[in-house]
Amino acid sequence: MSKGLDYFKKVYDTVPGWVQKMHDYNPDMLDHYTALRSAAMSDGALSVKEKDILLVGMNAGRFYARSMVYHTKGAIDGGATIEELIEYLVVPMLVGGEQALQISLQSFEYACEYTGKEIDVISHDSSPEEILVYYKQFTNEKAYLQQILEAMAEQNETALSAALLHSAKVSTEMKHLLITGCYTARLQNAQTEEWAKKTRALNVEEAKLAELGYTCLLTAGIPAWFEISDALMAK
Known part of the structure; x- marks a missing residue:
């Protein structure tokens, strides 16, 4: 088995069809892609776990369920x-x-199935309020989700943003990185720069922003690096 096929078998427990086809059509291409992915997804300023779970959120934010579930x-x-x-x-x-919240249900359901947790599922067309109430069953951070629900009921965008970014199980710093990554993966340059500045203001080191960019490159291609590179400070 080639190094590329072996690498992805270790990642996914099986060789995905898209990996096998890349190998079959151009083994060198798979070798180069494997090297890129291996470098991007290694421990560094961000851990492998952090990179994977950021990619889950980023793919929810750009409505790409397939990659979201892989990284789950x-x-x-x-x-x-x-x-x-x-x-x-x-x-x-x-x-x-x-739409991002509705798509997120596919990741949640996969995670529960993968970990052997039995759950009742809800419709993927459920409203944001219904989904948040549903998620409250599965976390001790019920107050975090309740604050989001209250901000939504008040139709207060400022309060909603503050509630979503509030530290709970996940720090506000990581949540800012996630939003920066979402905009990067969506190739929205102005918003990427805006959120990179907000993230930097929380004393998040520049290396984490750079590594975020490498992970974005994996899911949204070279143009994603163009976007976040504009927001990175020159060395």
């Missing part, structure tokens, strides 16, 4: 809890609104 497995394998996952799935609502 990685996040759980890396030690992420269901409670942490819920917050990474809720925060992208700040970027992608109702």
Whole structure:
């Protein structure tokens, strides 16, 4: 088995069809992609677990369920809890609104199935309020979700943003990184710069922003690096 095929078998427990086809059509391409992914997803300023779970949230924020679910497995394998996952799935609502929250249910359901947790599922067309109430069953941070619900009821965008970014199981610093990543993966340059500045203001080291960019590159391609590189400070 080639190094690329072996690498992805270790990541996913099986060789995904898209990996096998890349190998079959151009083994060199798979080798180069494997090297890129391996470098981007190694421990550094951000841990592998943090990168995987950020990618879960970023893909929810850009409405790409397939990659979101792939990285849900990685996040759980890396030690992420269901409670942490819920917050990474809720925060992208700040970027992608109702659709991001609805798509997040696929990650949550996969995580519960993967960890052997039996749950009652709800419709993927549920309202944001219904989804947040549903998630409250599975976390001790009920007050965090309640604050979000109250801000939504008041239709107060400032309060909603503050509630979503508030530290609970996940720190406000990581939530700011997530929003920066969401905008990067959506190739929204102005918002990427804005949120990189907000993240930097929380004393998040520049290396974490750079590593966030590497993970964005994996899910949204080279253009994602163009976007976040504009926001990074020159060395």
